[in-house]
Amino acid sequence: MSLQLTITxxxxxxxxxxxxxxxxxxxxxxxxxxxPGTGGLFYAVDKDDRHKDDAFFDVxxxxxxxxxxxxxxxxxxxxxxxxxxGEYGFMFHNPGIPE
Numbered sequence: 001m002s003l004q005l006t007i008t009x010x011x012x013x014x015x016x017x018x019x020x021x022x023x024x025x026x027x028x029x030x031x032x033x034x035x036p037g038t039g040g041l042f043y044a045v046d047k048d049d050r051h052k053d054d055a056f057f058d059v060x061x062x063x064x065x066x067x068x069x070x071x072x073x074x075x076x077x078x079x080x081x082x083x084x085x086g087e088y089g090f091m092f093h094n095p096g097i098p099e
Contacts, residue, residue: 004076005077008059018087043073050063053068
């Protein structure tokens, strides 16, 4: 199974600036819920290691990985960053996921 995802260079560089991630580190992207009973979904990040079946994206020195069980959420999406919004400018858009 393949995963089509766009991660912009600005997204990776902003994580380096605001979250202190460094080139060469591996960051896991995964799906979270907003809280009990809300049903809201969002992406989350944690430092992790790459696993055999992970999708792998190397963007501006940061290695992003995603487990196959989370492909459905990210497939067809774009992770970007709007510098006008500063540390709150991280965005995820996927036309295949209803809002």
